[in-house]
Amino acid sequence: MGLRTRMGICFGCGDSSKRSAPVPGRNGLNNLIALDESTPIVHPILLRPGTGALLAVALLLLTGCANVERHGLSPESAQQIEQTMVQRAFAPTPELSEKILSLDPNHVSAADVSNILSLCPAPRVINIHGGIHPVQLYMVSFSEFLIGMGYPGSSITNPGDGTYSFSCYEDAEKITGCVAWFYEREAMRPMFVGHSQGGMQVVKVLHKLAGGSGTKMHVWNPLTWEREERCEITDPFTG
Structure with missing residues (x-):
């Protein structure tokens, strides 16, 4: 049985596949x-x-490989960041709700972004970059572009270390466990962007989230970068 919510939603997991380097002509x-x-x-x-x-x-x-060396925060620092940056309570006023619903997706101005959309939460973007240095810089550029267009930086960066992306060499089970951790607290379904070999890692993560592996897996805390002892999350919508 894979990672699941208390309502029985299965997340799943599996083993990482071996990789090989191409041989030049x-x-x-x-x-x-x-x-x-x-x-x-x-x-x-x-x-x-x-x-x-x-x-x-x-x-x-x-x-060199475009890997990321993670250093977890102390439990005290992690708890503080979780309370101030991760947990979100969005209760729009009737006036704000009306402004949001009246927006024309084909004609969104800079004023609309700063005065309306900036007040709303946005789905977390899970970036996974490719394997050879310096391809991770593409994800940095892409993330900075999104932020420049008005997307909340807190929904793109890792709240523990400020990085913009995961590496394709990081364990897919860890990434999946982090996704479950974010979903439980943010109550928003994430979006995935994979570049080069990172695209294959996205497929593996989605396979685990769909329960395709069939083995039990754990939630991972992206602030402390440690595995939690639980294999279930509380669904933010159904409890």
Whole structure:
């Protein structure tokens, strides 16, 4: 049985699949050793079986992986942030509700964003970037664009460390557990954006949320970055 709410909504989980690095083609290898146009293209080392794969692995290690090193907050700091940033009680006035319903999605002005939409909560955006440095910068740019267009930064950044995205190398079960933690407190269904290999990780997370793995999993706290002992959440709509 997977992660579920007390009303029986299943979230599910599963094991991460293995990954492999692509092997560059012959032209790519030649370009790596050519100092100028007069340098010979054929090199005896490149003709040995398996050399291309070894070189590809070496290049991968040299360029680095776009992983994220998480450092959890203390329980005291985590509790303070949870109370001030995560928990949201949205009770719009009749006047604000009327303004929201009267907005034209095709003609939203900067004044509408600052005076109306900024007063409303927004679904959390779960970004998962690809695996090779510096692809995570694409997610930073994308997130800053959304914030510049008026989307609440608190609905994009991780409240514990201010990062804009998860890495595709982070455990999908942890990401899924964080999604459940956010949903329980924010009462809004999140949106997922995956870039490159991050797109595959999004698919894995959705598979776990749908209960496709069939094994029990835990809630993860994105503030302390620790696994909680519970495998259930309280549905914010049904209790």
